[in-house]
Amino acid sequence: xxxxxxxxxxxxxxxxxxxxxxxxxxxxxxxxxxxxxxxxxxxxxxxxxxxxxxxxxxxxxxxxxxxxxxxxxxxxxxxxxxxxxxxxxxxxxxxxxxxxxxxxxxxxxxxxxxxxxxxxxxxxxxxxxxxxxxxxxxxxxxxxxxxxxxxxxxxxxxxxxxxxxxxxxxxxxxxxxxxxxxxxxxxxxxxxxxxxxxxxxxxxxxxxxxxxxxxxxxxxxxxxxxxxxxxxxxxxxxxxxxxxxxx
Amino acid sequence: xxxxxxxxxxxxxxxxxxxxxxxxxxxxxxxxxxxxxxxxxxxxxxxxxxxxxxxxxxxxxxxxxxxxxxxxxxxxxxxxxxxxxxxxxxxxxxxxxxxxxxxxxxxxxxxxxxxxxxxxxxxxxxxxxxxxxxxxxxxxxxxxxxxxxxxxxxxxxxxxxxxxxxxxxxxxxxxxxxxxxxxxxxxxxxxxxxxxxxxxxxxxxxxxxxxxxxxxxxxxxxxxxxxxxxxxxxxxxx
Amino acid sequence: xxxxxxxxxxxxxxxxxxxxxxxxxxxxxxxxxxxxxxxxxxxxxxxxxxxxxxxxxxxxxxxxxxxxxxxxxxxxxxxxxxxxxxxxxxxxxxxxxxxxxxxxxxxxxxxxxxxxxxxxxxxxxxxxxxxxxxxxxxxxxxxxxxxxxxxxxxxxxxxxxxxxxxxxxxxxxxxxxxxxxxxxxxxxxxxxxxxxxxxxxxxxxxxxxxxxxxxxxxxxxxxxxxxxxxxxxxxxxxxxxxxxxxxxxxxxxxxxxxxxxxxxxxxxxxxxxxxxxxxxxxxxxxxxxxxxxxxxxxxxxxxxxxxxxxxxxxxxxxxxxxxxxxxxxxxxxxxxxxxxxxxxxxxxxxxxxxxxxxxxxxxxxxxxxxxxxxxxxxxxxxxxxxxxxxxxxxxxxxxxxxxxxxxxxxxxxxxxxxxxxxxxxxxxxxxxxxxxxxxxxxxxxxxxxxxxxxxxxxxxxxxxxxx
Numbered sequence: 040x041x042x043x044x045x046x047x048x049x050x051x052x053x054x055x056x057x058x059x060x061x062x063x064x065x066x067x068x069x070x071x072x073x074x075x076x077x078x079x080x081x082x083x084x085x086x087x088x089x090x091x092x093x094x095x096x097x098x099x100x101x102x103x104x105x106x107x108x109x110x111x112x113x114x115x116x117x118x119x120x121x122x123x124x125x126x127x128x129x130x131x132x133x134x135x136x137x138x139x140x141x142x143x144x145x146x147x148x149x150x151x152x153x154x155x156x157x158x159x160x161x162x163x164x165x166x167x168x169x170x171x172x173x174x175x176x177x178x179x180x181x182x183x184x185x186x187x188x189x190x191x192x193x194x195x196x197x198x199x200x201x202x203x204x205x206x207x208x209x210x211x212x213x214x215x216x217x218x219x220x221x222x223x224x225x226x227x228x229x230x231x232x233x234x235x236x237x238x239x240x241x242x243x244x245x246x247x248x249x250x251x252x253x254x255x256x257x258x259x260x261x262x263x264x265x266x267x268x269x270x271x272x273x274x275x276x277x278x279x280x281x282x283x284x285x286x
Numbered sequence: 287x288x289x290x291x292x293x294x295x296x297x298x299x300x301x302x303x304x305x306x307x308x309x310x311x312x313x314x315x316x317x318x319x320x321x322x323x324x325x326x327x328x329x330x331x332x333x334x335x336x337x338x339x340x341x342x343x344x345x346x347x348x349x350x351x352x353x354x355x356x357x358x359x360x361x362x363x364x365x366x367x368x369x370x371x372x373x374x375x376x377x378x379x380x381x382x383x384x385x386x387x388x389x390x391x392x393x394x395x396x397x398x399x400x401x402x403x404x405x406x407x408x409x410x411x412x413x414x415x416x417x418x419x420x421x422x423x424x425x426x427x428x429x430x431x432x433x434x435x436x437x438x439x440x441x442x443x444x445x446x447x448x449x450x451x452x453x454x455x456x457x458x459x460x461x462x463x464x465x466x467x468x469x470x471x472x473x474x475x476x477x478x479x480x481x482x483x484x485x486x487x488x489x490x491x492x493x494x495x496x497x498x499x500x501x502x503x504x505x506x507x508x509x510x511x512x513x514x515x516x517x518x519x520x521x522x523x524x
Numbered sequence: 525x526x527x528x529x530x531x532x533x534x535x536x537x538x539x540x541x542x543x544x545x546x547x548x549x550x551x552x553x554x555x556x557x558x559x560x561x562x563x564x565x566x567x568x569x570x571x572x573x574x575x576x577x578x579x580x581x582x583x584x585x586x587x588x589x590x591x592x593x594x595x596x597x598x599x600x601x602x603x604x605x606x607x608x609x610x611x612x613x614x615x616x617x618x619x620x621x622x623x624x625x626x627x628x629x630x631x632x633x634x635x636x637x638x639x640x641x642x643x644x645x646x647x648x649x650x651x652x653x654x655x656x657x658x659x660x661x662x663x664x665x666x667x668x669x670x671x672x673x674x675x676x677x678x679x680x681x682x683x684x685x686x687x688x689x690x691x692x693x694x695x696x697x698x699x700x701x702x703x704x705x706x707x708x709x710x711x712x713x714x715x716x717x718x719x720x721x722x723x724x725x726x727x728x729x730x731x732x733x734x735x736x737x738x739x740x741x742x743x744x745x746x747x748x749x750x751x752x753x754x755x756x757x758x759x760x761x762x763x764x765x766x767x768x769x770x771x772x773x774x775x776x777x778x779x780x781x782x783x784x785x786x787x788x789x790x791x792x793x794x795x796x797x798x799x800x801x802x803x804x805x806x807x808x809x810x811x812x813x814x815x816x817x818x819x820x821x822x823x824x825x826x827x828x829x830x831x832x833x834x835x836x837x838x839x840x841x842x843x844x845x846x847x848x849x850x851x852x853x854x855x856x857x858x859x860x861x862x863x864x865x866x867x868x869x870x871x872x873x874x875x876x877x878x879x880x881x882x883x884x885x886x887x888x889x890x891x892x893x894x895x896x897x898x899x900x901x902x903x904x905x906x907x908x909x910x911x912x913x914x915x916x917x918x919x920x921x922x923x924x925x926x927x928x929x930x931x932x933x934x935x936x937x938x939x940x941x942x943x944x945x946x947x948x949x950x951x952x953x954x955x956x957x958x959x960x961x962x963x964x965x966x967x968x969x970x971x972x973x974x975x976x977x978x979x980x981x982x983x984x985x986x987x988x989x990x991x
Contacts, residue, residue: 046979048930052940053972055979062987074983079930085923087886089908089915093927100931178887210845214885219964221883223540226968227849228885231550257969260954298625300605307596307608307815314821315589323586325579327768334576335775337568355788387805417805422719438788450805451752455745473774473789481770486602486735488800488807489751492793497745500785501661501677502703503684504552510660510711511718512745512792 040158042070043108045122045147047115048080049249056285057249060276061114061150067279068158077104083121086129088216095129102126102139110157111147114272115248117179119149124182149183151192151247151271162271163195167278171200173241175232175255175268177248178210192271193245196278202239209235213254229258236266244268332478337437338471344436345466345520352439355495356508357516359439367521368404371428371461374517375410378459380425382411387448391430392465392521401428421456427513428461429453432490433479434518437472440494441518444487451489460493460513466522532856532879539854545681549673549851552680553842559786560839560893566788567778576775578897581833584766588824591733591766592815598736599813602798607814609642609760615816616647619725619758622812623653626756628722632714634740634747635659636727637675637836638760638816640858641871644725655725656717658746660710667694673852675859676784676838681851714746724750724808728761729835730776731813734769737797738813741780741790748794757799757808762816764824764832776835779895783839819871828903831866833896840890840900846883855880862890862900869907878911937980944974 042065046058062072082097101122105111113119126140154160174193176186186207193201212218212228232255236244246252246268259266269285276282328334338347349359362370375383385402388395398414405412413420421427432444441462443454454460470476480486497512508514540546564570584591599606609615623631631653633639645666648655657666661678665671668690672678679687684701692699697709726747728738738759740747751757767773781787800807823832841847841861852860857868857877865884869877886901894900912920929939947955947962955962955971965971977985 048936051979052943052974055975055977055982058979059982059987074980074988076980076983077933079933079936082930085926087905087908088923089905089910089912090920090923091909091912093923096927097930178885178889181888181892208889210885210887210889212845212885214887217883217885219961221536222964222967224536224846224849224883225885227540227546228845229969231845231849253972254969257954257965257971260970260972261956261968298621303605303607304600307606310608310610310815310817311589311593311596314592314824317821317825323583325582325586327583328576328579331576331580331772331775334569334572335778337778351788355791422715440789440793445800445804445807447803448805451748452806455748455752473777474771477771477774481734486737486795486797488796488798488804490795490797491748492789492795493791494787494789494793495791497743497791499660499707499744501659501664501679502687502706503548504555504680505703507704507707510707510744510746511658511714511749 040070040110041108042072042110042112043105044072044074045078045081045105045111045113045118046074047113047118047249049253050114053253054249054270057114057270057272060270060272060282061112063281064154064272064275064279065112067281068154068160070158073108075104075108081118081121082129083118084215086121086125091129098126098129098140099136102136102143105143106139109146111143112150112153113147114150114270116149116177116183117248117250119147119183120179122147152184152188155192161195162192162275165279166193166196166199166274168196168199168243168274170243171202171241172243172245173202173204173236173239174207174245175211175236175248175251176208177246177251178208179248200241202241204235204239206235211251211255213250215250218254225254226258229254233258233262233264233266237264242266245271245274247271332474336472336474340471342436342471344469344471345522347436348434348439348469348520350439351437352518355439356498357439357495357518360517360519362519362521364521364523367463367519368400370519371401371463372404372408374461374519375405375408375426378426378515380410380459382413382424382426384413384421384424384427384453384457386429386453387414389446390449391432391468392463393430421450421452424457426459426461427453427457428463431462431464431468433468433470433476434464435470435473435476435492438494440473440492441516442476443491443493445489446487451491454491454493455512458509458513459515459517461517461519463519463521466520530879532854532883535854535856536850536883539850542851544683545851546849548680548683550848552677553848556785556842560783560842563782563786563788567782573775573779574895574897577779577895578833580767580772580775581896582830584768585764585824585829585832588763588766591768592763595731595733595736595766598734599798602736604736604798604811604813607812609814609816609818611818612642615642615760615814615818616644618814619644619760620647620651620653622756622758623648623651623723626723626810628653628754628756630717630721631655631723631725632658632717632721632750632754633662634724634726634742634750635662635678636725636760637858638727638762639725640672642760642816642818644760653723656714656721658714658717658750659742660707660744663710663714664690667691671853673860674838674841675836675861681853718749718753721754722756724754724757726750726757726759728759728765729780730773731761731766732770732773733766735797737770737795739773740794740796741777741792742794743791745792748792751794751796751808752806755808756810756812757796758812758814759796760814760816762818763820776895780835780837783893783895784837823870827906828866828870830898831863831870831903833898834863834867835896837895839893839895843889843893845887845889846885862904863898866900866903866907869911874907874911875914878914881907881911937978940974940978944976947971947973
């Protein structure tokens with residue numbers, strides 16, 4: 040199957056290893072992966088901030104860039120959500136653009152749901168963890184995958200010590216522009232989230248969102264908390280022997 | 287006429303009041319809607335909202351639910367309900383009780399009389415022609431109910447001739463006597479019944495537990511403005 | 525960069541800094557979230573019930589004039605006097621006039637957000653009507669000259685010491701910090717008021733169009749007291765509070781208390797249809813319903829209509845991590861939390877309150893908790909779009925620059941290199957200070973240095989060849 044990778048601006052800039060892991064895992068399960076080099080961003084930051092003209096311009100461009108590709112896969116549920124749930128409404132004024140947006144929405148998939156539902160792979164079977172793990176359910180994954188689905192992918196790993204936080208769905212406080220627009224509130228929410236994660240006793244946090252990872256890893260480092268954050272794709276790639284484990 | 291005066295007049299003159307309401311409704315109807323109405327009213331909300339099936343063991347469900355919300359449920363038979371009520375009054379060390387009006391649910395005139403005699407026999411002052419002053423001074427109020435709902439363990443008290451709203455509200459202890467036939471399965475059943483009546487009582491209160499608050503530091507305290515104790519006596523026929 | 529911090533930001537800072545209050549808010553809201561989840565799980569089809577509730581309310585709002593007409597006719601049949609108040613001032617005038625017209629000097633109030641919205645107590649006091657709040661929390665707020673910080677539990681920001689001091693001041697009682705004793709003191713004081721009052725003022729949780737019935741849900745019994753003892757009862761009802769039929773009520777009653785506090789029902793659910801009948805033993809002789817607009821008709825029929833579905837359960841406040849960390853007073857308004865971030869701008873001016881909808885991560889916890897399925901995050905984004913012109917010039921220009929970067933892969937790549945250059949990081953690869961957005965970020969956390977090669981650079985350097 041041919042798949043076009045939509046790597047997302049944050050992952051491209053801060054977490055290229057996640058992009059690499061996605062490519063290697065998809066190839067391992069039989070996909071030919073292309074990377075449309077013209078891609079930049081889905082426009083989510085502008086959309087959430089209310090700057091809908093700018094967001095629409097960027098969304099329009101993304102439609103053009105990904106038009107030739109049958110299947111689009113992205114490592115970020117929030118970006119998948121932007122394309123699948125908001126592009127049509129954002130471009131709704133023009134009937135043709137709206138139709139194109141709806142078509143792209145149907146062809147765009149978040150990585151883990153794609154591997155599970157379209158490639159028919161049982162993710163858990165291919166995962167290995169050498170230590171207890173916990174996880175962060177990104178609030179923007181709502182409508183893309185559920186807390187139960189995320190848990191099941193991880194719980195399927197052989198002999199895994201999976202520690203579910205009491206408030207697994209608690210927002211980490213990133214919220215895109217919110218993190219720099221209201222840093223005090225963001226920091227307070229971040230404190231609550233880190234407390235939740237620390238209380239599980241696990242040091243490795245499965246986190247599938249670049250923004251959340253930046254926020255939580257930065258917060259953990261500032262507070263001297265020894266938490267590490269990894270994307271599910273990285274865990275899969277490492278467990279499958281496709282990439283060297285990172286510290 | 288100045289706007290202020292018109293408002294004051296609207297409050298006290300029925301014609302002006304009605305005219306103001308009518309003008310607003312007219313204006314609201316004529317306002318342009320951005321979208322035509324598209325959401326249908328669900329025909330039968332009962333189907334989606336019902337929790338208790340019609341054939342459940344209502345007495346058992348009622349007892350569980352009422353106990354969970356902090357009411358004390360006692361069972362009695364037609365042959366011994368007076369004893370059960372009498373024991374409760376003794377337990378509460380009641381010296382005075384407001385007794386129900388004839389026609390208040392379980393309490394046909396004869397049963398009211400039986401109750402009165404029993405209480406008098408035990409030296410408990412009975413108040414039947416209750417006015418508000420009485421209710422503020424009695425230890426206990428004994429009432430019937432218009433219905434009881436198994437789903438949440440709710441008592442339904444309706445205002446009707448002789449039945450004061452305040453009886454189930456003002457005294458610190460409320461003893462409600464419920465005939466088991468008065469039990470309805472689900473909240474939906476009670477409202478279904480209401481919607482079929484030709485006229486509603488002025489006041490209906492569903493009572494689901496003793497009065498309570500947790501406003502002070504989240505600490506639960508019972509007996510704020512309503513009764514602190516609610517005893518329910520469910521009477522079976524035999 | 526703004527030179528002066530806005531009032532909102534000052535209130536946020538003050539809220540966050542009050543550790544005692546924030547701890548209390550955490551405890552109270554987290555407890556309620558758990559209790560609500562447990563109570564809602566008991567329903568056999570919670571999602572189906574929410575969908576029913578959302579549909580009924582949406583249908584009502586789409587046909588509001590007809591249902592209001594039906595409600596007014598039903599009220600007239602029962603002898604309930606219906607008034608219309610276009611705004612807060614009109615509502616206050618009408619209620620004061622009713623008080624004067626009926627010779628009422630002492631009024632009792634059950635908890636009503638609508639009466640707080642119109643600042644009724646101030647108006648009544650100015651008109652010479654002594655008005656006493658009877659909900660325990662609101663009573664404490666009143667005697668302590670404070671403001672409520674939560675729409676359901678108004679004094680979660682107060683501790684027992686403050687409550688005790690307020691009660692001693694007001695009633696002259698002996699000092700105690702025991703919640704049961706404090707409640708008993710308030711109860712006795714208020715019982716005396718109930719015995720003497722002339723006028724009862726309430727809101728309504730619901731108003732039934734087909735029968736002219738108003739429904740009041742309370743736990744303490746003050747709602748019943750306020751509608752039983754006085755000669756005159758006035759209910760202030762927002763025009764959006766209607767439901768079409770009596771048999772719609774169970775749908776909402778089954779969701780309201782469960783979502784709000786985790787109880788199956790509130791202790792008292794009171795349904796009032798008209799003043800007392802001649803043969804009734806007690807009850808008010810006059811019943812007035814004041815229908816309140818105050819900005820609701822502006823929202824009706826527009827893109828924010830679904831905000832009017834709100835049944836004031838407070839579940840969104842309890843679920844919101846922003847509310848939990850800044851407290852209710854930070855919102856500076858009668859309606860705090862997620863619903864307040866929408867309602868306050870929509871009712872009181874979207875430009876004056878343009879910041880409120882921005883203080884959210886759009887995490888959706890509120891939407892998941894809302895019994896009538898209001899799309900709070902979606903509406904917050906809509907409000908942000910409507911007020912984007914109020915954003916600082918630097919931000920607006922920055923968005924255009926961002927757009928240019930995103931429209932050209934060359935510029936985008938250049939931007940990535942600039943970012944790497946601007947964030948050199950310390951020895952361990954972490955940045956702990958900066959200017960502009962990096963400065964704001966690093967106020968509360970560090971920033972990892974961007975890696976040497978971006979993904980697209982790695983792709984060009986060989987990742988593409990391997991498949």
